[in-house]
Amino acid sequence: MISFRVDGHSVVPPYLQIVQQVRQALRMGVLDVGDQLPTVREVVSATAINPNTVLKAYRDLEREGLVEARAGHGTFVRRRPPGPPPGTHTRLGRGLARWVREARDAGLDDDSIESLLRVTLRAAAEEEEIA
Amino acid sequence: MIPIHEVPGSALPGPAAIETSGLSKRYGKVSALTDCTVSVPEGRICALIGPNGAGKTTLLRLLAGLSRPTAGQVTVNGTTPRQDPAFLADIGFLAQDIPLYRRLSAEDHICIGAHLNPRWDAESVRERLTGLKIPLDRAVGKLSGGQRAQVALSLTLAKQPRLLLLDEPVAALDPLARRNFLGLLADAVAVGGLTVVLSSHLVADLERVCDHLIMLASSRVQLCGDIEDLLAEHQILTGPRKDTTAIERSHRVVQITRTPRQTTLLVWLNGPVVDPVFEASDVSLEELVLGYMGQDAEPALAQLTTVGEEQ
Numbered sequence: 001m002i003s004f005r006v007d008g009h010s011v012v013p014p015y016l017q018i019v020q021q022v023r024q025a026l027r028m029g030v031l032d033v034g035d036q037l038p039t040v041r042e043v044v045s046a047t048a049i050n051p052n053t054v055l056k057a058y059r060d061l062e063r064e065g066l067v068e069a070r071a072g073h074g075t076f077v078r079r080r081p082p083g084p085p086p087g088t089h090t091r092l093g094r095g096l097a098r099w100v101r102e103a104r105d106a107g108l109d110d111d112s113i114e115s116l117l118r119v120t121l122r123a124a125a126e127e128e129e130i131a
Numbered sequence: 132m133i134p135i136h137e138v139p140g141s142a143l144p145g146p147a148a149i150e151t152s153g154l155s156k157r158y159g160k161v162s163a164l165t166d167c168t169v170s171v172p173e174g175r176i177c178a179l180i181g182p183n184g185a186g187k188t189t190l191l192r193l194l195a196g197l198s199r200p201t202a203g204q205v206t207v208n209g210t211t212p213r214q215d216p217a218f219l220a221d222i223g224f225l226a227q228d229i230p231l232y233r234r235l236s237a238e239d240h241i242c243i244g245a246h247l248n249p250r251w252d253a254e255s256v257r258e259r260l261t262g263l264k265i266p267l268d269r270a271v272g273k274l275s276g277g278q279r280a281q282v283a284l285s286l287t288l289a290k291q292p293r294l295l296l297l298d299e300p301v302a303a304l305d306p307l308a309r310r311n312f313l314g315l316l317a318d319a320v321a322v323g324g325l326t327v328v329l330s331s332h333l334v335a336d337l338e339r340v341c342d343h344l345i346m347l348a349s350s351r352v353q354l355c356g357d358i359e360d361l362l363a364e365h366q367i368l369t370g371p372r373k374d375t376t377a378i379e380r381s382h383r384v385v386q387i388t389r390t391p392r393q394t395t396l397l398v399w400l401n402g403p404v405v406d407p408v409f410e411a412s413d414v415s416l417e418e419l420v421l422g423y424m425g426q427d428a429e430p431a432l433a434q435l436t437t438v439g440e441e442q
Contacts, residue, residue: 008339011413044317048310050176050342051321 001038002031006047014049018057026066026077029086037067037075147206148173148294148326149194154203156189162350163189167203169345169355171328173293176320178337178358179330180420181347187330188227190347191296194328195224208293220249223292227299229283233272237265237282244286252289259285259315277308281315288319295319297329301336313340334420344416346423353423358416365419368396370409378406386422397422 002025006014025031038046040054058075061067068078080086103113149171156164164186171177179187192198193205196212196219205212208221231240237260245251260267265278274282280300287295297316301309317340319325328345331337344361346354354361365385368378372394378384383399397414398404404411414422 006339008335014339041318041321044321045314047339048313048317049339051317052174052342054321 001036003038004043004047006049015053015057015060018043018054019060022057022061022066023081026080027083027086028089031077033077033079035077036073037077039074146173146209147171148175148208149177149328150204150206151193152204154190154193154205155201156186156193156198157201164193164347165350167347167352169352171326171343171345173326174320174323175343176317176327176329176341177343177345178334178341179328179345179347180334180337181330181332181353182424183332185347186350187347188298189350190345191224191298191328191330194294195222195296197224216249220290221293223287223290223295225283225287225295225297225300227302229279231271231279231283231286234270236268236270237286238267240271240282240286241267241289244289248290250291252291256285256289259288263311263315275308277304277311280304280308280312284312284315293324293326295325295327297327299330299332301329302331302333309336313337316340334417338416344420346420348424354419361419362414362416365397365399365414365422366404366411367414367418368394368398368404368406368409368411370394370406373408378404378409386425 002021004018004021006017008014010017012020022031022037031037037058040051040058043049043054044051058067058069062069062075064081066078066081067075069075100113103116108116147170149169151170152168154164154167155162167186167190179190181187189198193200194207194212196207196214207218210218212218212222235243237256241253241256244256245253257267260282263278263281265274265281271279271282280303284297284300295316301312304312316327316329320327329337329341342358344354344356344358345352370393372389372392375384375387375394375396378396378398382401382404384396385399386397388395396409397418
């Protein structure tokens with residue numbers, strides 16, 4: 001079972017934070033097919049968000065086909081979102097952490113690292129368009 | 132038990148738990164509430180926001196049947212609020228000062244409640260308080276402020292009201308106690324069959340838990356509606372200092388802030404903004420509420436000045 005963190009100051013609306021956290025948990029392998037999501041009552045008791053916010057998040061996930069509501073039992077994971085298998089993120093994350101250390105050693109601050117990443121992503125996207 | 136997320140159509144706005152039309156309340160020459168027309172659908176958690184003295188407590192008392200309107204109509208759970216057992220059985224009202232008998236324990240209060248209320252779910256209070264690790268046998272005067280608030284809320288919920296009215300319930304609580312209190316409240320709403328109105332002068336207190344808003348200032352309704360809709364209908368426009376009459380013609384400007392170089396407008400949208408020199412951005416609930424409060428602050432200040440001059 002996972003628990004949700006809802007940041008009231010985030011620009012991302014609370015229902016979307018829940019959707020993103022479920023997707024993320026599925027990609028990282030924290031949640032697997034057949035696992036149960038917390039009930040609406042469990043989520044609202046722990047986070048003090050509106051019950052309709054949780055309902056909306058779960059309905060979005062259901063529409064995406066990632067979860068299904070089973071009458072009288074709760075909401076369960078149906079399938080993982082499309083994308084690489086779990087573990088891929090962890091492996092790539094380790095590589096990225098090594099690169100970040102290298103960038104820091106070279107004197108780049110967080111802003112420079114972020115803009116470098118953005119520029120590289122944009123360049124990669126343009127390359128793909130040409131190809 | 133049927134989990135709530137499987138109730139079909141539960142997100143659709145249901146019938147109204149509260150409807151008022153032109154509701155007014157005067158105390159002598161003072162107008163405490165003026166021409167108030169609001170609607171709250173069943174199953175909502177509604178924030179009642181406004182500065183001190185805006186009329187929040189007056190509205191709550193009218194809804195609870197504790198006072199009678201000077202003019203206008205009010206309907207709660209389909210009937211007119213009045214002091215009779217059938218109406219009051221469906222209303223939970225928790226006043227600002229948390230009215231508990233300090234020398235009595237939570238268990239004593241549970242027993243008293245059982246004698247005074249037609250449907251009383253004593254077991255739910257024991258379950259909730261035990262879950263929160265609040266001792267049932269200790270005098271409530273010896274509990275912390277946060278615990279006392281939880282006891283009072285649990286007792287009010289044991290009445291199984293259809294409408295719960297809370298007057299500044301979290302104002303005196305520390306952040307953790309506030310979170311626990313609102314969590315308990317959200318859980319009660321998730322079970323179903325309950326509509327809540329809770330007042331505060333701070334929007335930040337209630338932003339997470341509420342999905343509906345009534346905003347009062349100087350005894351009048353400034354805003355009322357579904358929070359998501361209200362946020363979608365407003366935008367902040369930022370641009371160079373220039374003539375804004377074109378924008379004012381097509382949208383309702385709530386607030387304008389001008390610096391020597393820049394103009395910032397909070398607008399109620401009437402279609403898309405076409406002026407390319409203005410950058411549009413989404414508005415937060417706090418910005419929205421402050422914008423509407425700022426709009427009202429000017430006439431209120433002007434009145435004060437007049438009073439001062441007369442003296």
